[in-house]
Amino acid sequence: MTSLLLADIERAVRDSWSAETCTPEYRSRWTGDNPARDQCGVTALVLNDLLGGELVRGEVRVDGERVDYHWWNRLGAGVEIDLTREQFRPEEEVVGGTVIPRPPRGEPHRLREEYELLRTRVLERLAQPAEARTRSASATPPAG
Secondary structure, three states: OOOOOHHHHHHHHHHHOOHHHOOHHHHHHOOOOOOOOOOHHHHHHHHHHHHOOEEEEEEEEEOOEEEEEEEEEEOHHHOEEOOOHHHOOOOEEEEEEEEEOOOOOOOOOOOHHHHHHHHHHHHHHHHOOHHHHHHHHOOOOOOO
């Protein structure tokens, strides 16, 4: 079995994002200029598949009012991984951080199709030989 570095997983996730993997109601605002936008829920689930740990949800606030939620991962020893933090504009603030139980695998959930697509893309990239993964990092991301 090939060992993967966190950098390999991060690259595979980032290379796999597209409009099709983001939250459907915000799909029209997704662009390649901000590829992490609205990818947090599915990204946190895929990282949980690969790394375990906990799912964490915080509130996104603008002028003190909640406008959305933000998801990321917490691994052992309290190490947090948030591959989508850069999506936010300066006026958007993420506050809090509550551990949320993962939806049972196999049960339908809100972002099921987007999660499965992202998971498939990431696993395909990670299955490539290391040289191919490195080359694909410079390739154009999937059409969105």
